[in-house]
Amino acid sequence: MIDLRSDTVTRPTPEMRRAMAEAEVGDDVFGEDPTLRTLEEETARLLGKERALFVPSGHMANQLAVYCSARSGEEVWAHATSHVLGNEQGASSVLARVLPRTFDSPDAVPDDALLERWATGTDDVHRARPALLCLENTFTGRAVPLAGQRRAAALARAHGLRTHLDGARLWNAAAALGAAPAEVAEGFDTVSVCFSKGLGAPVGSALAGDADTIDRARRARKLLGGGMRQAGIIAAGALYALRHHLDRLTDDHARAARLAKGITSTTGLSAESRTNMVLLSTAPGKAPGHASAFADQGVRAFAIAPDLIRFVVHLEIGDADIDTAIAGIGAAVMTRSQGPAAR
Helix, strand or coil, rough: CCCCCCCCCCCCCHHHHHHHHCCCCCCCHHCCHHHHHHHHHHHHHHHHCCEEEEECCHHHHHHHHHHHHHCCCCEEEEEEHHHHHHHHCCCHHHHHCCCCECCCCCCCCCCCHHHHCCCCHHHHCCCCCCEEEECCCCCEECCCHHHHHHCCCCHHHCCCCEEEEEECHHHHHHHHHCCCCHHHCCCCCEEEECCCCHHHHHHCCEEEECCHHHHHHHHHHCCCCCCCCCCCCHHHHHHHHHHHCCCCHHHHHHHHHHHHHHHHHHHHCEEEECCCEEEEECCCCCCCHHHHHHCCCCCCCCEEEECCCECCCCCCCHHHHHHHHHHHHHHHHHHHHHHHHHC
């Protein structure tokens, strides 16, 4: 079975397992785990921030950013389909008790005029005060151009808002844009990154920002039950991934592009590659059925909408797997097009 549902399905490489088994550890709640400290220091340096905090998940990293940047009842601005608002069980409203305000735009960056309009009249006693702008990079696999991202962040900060970048796949964005990770994170008060997606670590994310914010986030992590003891064992996997798997991300992007081209040429359906993702468009309501048929042919994928299927290429996928996936997807589409009688 070729599993293209997500880049979270990867298993630790033998070298990563060895690094985890041999990790020097200590009690992280007491600040005594040397491997974890090293991971946090290297992450902060790569992102151009003062400090970083290791957390179990990107969900927690994002919610810590909201919790530390906005007070109860204040507005948090984000895209209508953002992960921080739409895919984290409404945690921002439950934990930080903030008011979401959503925008929609094809490039995942709010229009300048919209930001100016939203920032007007903030002293009106009838409305909630705006506190935080959240952006994403990548956005549904697409590497967001830095110019627009920085412009929106600068405009928000000029009006007194803090800014957060959900960088779950920031490493992929940097590779696709030919930029250093710190360039992608530039202009944001906080940024979250994931080690278990494109980099292939078994668990873990980080929140990076200034020292004061990260100190507050560390206390909030403990509040949420995220205090860890000998966490260097899992941090070692993330540290190995950070040191050895960044440079190979372009291989995933190239394979995703080849997968999209192969699917389009063999099925006649429209497939688009975005960094390490491929999005396949189907007729309305047909995506779940297609995804099930692909699985029957040995290719696992996600129907993320009634007319959209997502494939994600990762470090366990090689060139031969791409060829096999293209053939299996083509066979599944052909079988479905022939109807029940042919089956």
